[in-house]
Amino acid sequence: MKTLIRLELKKNKINTYIIASLIIAITMLGFLFLFAYAPMLEPNDKDMAIFSGYNNLIPLFGVFNMAVFCVMSAVMYSKFVIEDYSGKRPILLFSYPVSRKKIILSKLSVVCVFTIISMVISNIIVFLTFGITEKFIHLVGRDFTFSIMLQVIESTLVMSFIAASIGVVAVGIGFIKKSVPTTIVSSVLIASLMCNIVVNVTLSRITMYVVAVIMILIGIIFSIFLIKKVNAMEVE
Amino acid sequence: MNNTLIVETKNLTKTFTGKEVIKCCNMSVEKGIIYGFLGANGAGKTTIFKLLSGLLKPTMGKVQVLGMDIVSEHSSILSEIGTLIETPIFYEHLSATENLKIHLAYMGKEDGDIADILSKVGLNDTGVQPVSTFSLGMRQRLAIARAIIHKPKLLVLDEPINGLDPMGIREMRDLFIKLVKTQGMTLLISSHILTEIEHIADTIGVIVNGTIVREVSMAKVKAEYPSGLEDYFMDIMTGRKENEDTY
Numbered sequence: 001m002k003t004l005i006r007l008e009l010k011k012n013k014i015n016t017y018i019i020a021s022l023i024i025a026i027t028m029l030g031f032l033f034l035f036a037y038a039p040m041l042e043p044n045d046k047d048m049a050i051f052s053g054y055n056n057l058i059p060l061f062g063v064f065n066m067a068v069f070c071v072m073s074a075v076m077y078s079k080f081v082i083e084d085y086s087g088k089r090p091i092l093l094f095s096y097p098v099s100r101k102k103i104i105l106s107k108l109s110v111v112c113v114f115t116i117i118s119m120v121i122s123n124i125i126v127f128l129t130f131g132i133t134e135k136f137i138h139l140v141g142r143d144f145t146f147s148i149m150l151q152v153i154e155s156t157l158v159m160s161f162i163a164a165s166i167g168v169v170a171v172g173i174g175f176i177k178k179s180v181p182t183t184i185v186s187s188v189l190i191a192s193l194m195c196n197i198v199v200n201v202t203l204s205r206i207t208m209y210v211v212a213v214i215m216i217l218i219g220i221i222f223s224i225f226l227i228k229k230v231n232a233m234e235v236e
Numbered sequence: 237m238n239n240t241l242i243v244e245t246k247n248l249t250k251t252f253t254g255k256e257v258i259k260c261c262n263m264s265v266e267k268g269i270i271y272g273f274l275g276a277n278g279a280g281k282t283t284i285f286k287l288l289s290g291l292l293k294p295t296m297g298k299v300q301v302l303g304m305d306i307v308s309e310h311s312s313i314l315s316e317i318g319t320l321i322e323t324p325i326f327y328e329h330l331s332a333t334e335n336l337k338i339h340l341a342y343m344g345k346e347d348g349d350i351a352d353i354l355s356k357v358g359l360n361d362t363g364v365q366p367v368s369t370f371s372l373g374m375r376q377r378l379a380i381a382r383a384i385i386h387k388p389k390l391l392v393l394d395e396p397i398n399g400l401d402p403m404g405i406r407e408m409r410d411l412f413i414k415l416v417k418t419q420g421m422t423l424l425i426s427s428h429i430l431t432e433i434e435h436i437a438d439t440i441g442v443i444v445n446g447t448i449v450r451e452v453s454m455a456k457v458k459a460e461y462p463s464g465l466e467d468y469f470m471d472i473m474t475g476r477k478e479n480e481d482t483y
Contacts, residue, residue, distance in 0.1 A: 097311040097342075236292070
């Protein structure tokens with residue numbers, strides 16, 4: 001399994017996705033400043049209250065970030081899974097004396113782990129930068145304390161798992177037609193749906209975990225579906 | 237089960253959405269020979285090759301490769317055969333050497349001499365050039381290199397000389413004969429170019445509409461048809477030899 005994962009990384013240019021994650025992190029940092037600055041534009045507007053204070057800012061920014069990484073993981077899945085199993089390409093994968101289940105599992109785990117790690121690292125970098133600049137320019141009323149950072153890390157971890165699961169679900173849907181556009185569109189749709197759910201439940205910690213666990217379970221079901229599909233595949 | 241048979245199919249049938257593509261196919265390939273596989277377009281040559289390499293699952297009947305059942309002992313068969321089926325597929329952004337390295341790693345064999353194999357197929361000076369820049373003939377050469385690098389016992393080659401220049405065809409022909417003579421490989425080759433099969437095959441099999449109608453040694457064909465394989469093939473196709481048993 002370890003060698004299979006290493007081979008997947010060798011076959012696909014992982015650097016592209018690292019650069020993509022960096023670009024996402026920089027863009028996200030811009031958005032975070034924008035969100036934090038928004039209430040100052042019109043101090044009297046009540047609607048702007050959704051941006052004020054860390055309690056609102058962190059979940060709002062979190063789900064936005066989650067949606068972005070969902071789409072990135074869907075793009076990666078399209079490259080790693082959909083493209084490798086469509087057309088004549090599976091001839092190559094199926095002529096190796098390695099079980100098909102292990103190959104698809106290694107592909108899924110590479111993308112899954114990459115999504116989680118890149119999302120967590122990018123979020124930590126974004127909030128650390130934001131926290132440091134907060135010392136000099138006060139956009140949010142309160143100080144950026146260590147406990148806020150812990151809150152950020154916690155919600156990011158949970159959301160990264162949700163993002164990875166949404167990616168698996170999207171690739172499962174895209175796999176039926178072996179279509180890259182279907183994969184990416186379904187990831188956008190599911191992500192926007194999940195954003196609305198997650199942003200409303202982040203205030204209570206337990207419901208947030210429940211939603212995450214449900215999403216992970218759905219992700220596992222879709223992985224099993226994918227493995228079964230690949231095992232029964234014939235190349236005509 | 238006969239030990240000297242490398243490939244044996246019994247009443248092999250394959251249907252695609254209700255249509256029988258392969259019908260009651262009986263094929264036997266002995267060890268250490270070059271088996272030329274002939275048939276019109278769409279007769280089922282590639283389908284048979286896909287069934288032998290486990291890319292398709294038989295609807296009915298039995299397939300044994302190297303004495304192992306294709307359905308239950310799929311993995312062990314795959315590590316002992318080398319295949320080139322349809323247009324070869326590579327990792328386009330990687331070089332020839334890297335493609336072969338990945339192939340060996342998946343095959344679980346680390347001892348392949350990549351430089352040696354590449355020089356055998358005439359690709360030794362491609363260096364770090366990615367496969368996406370290769371010409372059709374170079375791809376075909378690389379595909380042959382990939383099929384033989386893990387020292388398989390059986391080589392399944394579907395139209396291996398497609399896109400090769402006359403020099404390349406001769407080089408590959410010599411390579412194939414050498415593999416059989418020195419490494420004891422068994423070759424299963426399909427080709428549209430009858431003279432090519434005539435040059436190298438020891439036994440030929442003819443498939444018509446999904447059924448192998450003839451399996452005969454080349455020596456016998458030459459004795460009966462001094463003018464060559466083409467006349468023999470045309471006779472089978474047009475049905476003149478239908479009632480005669482050549483087994």
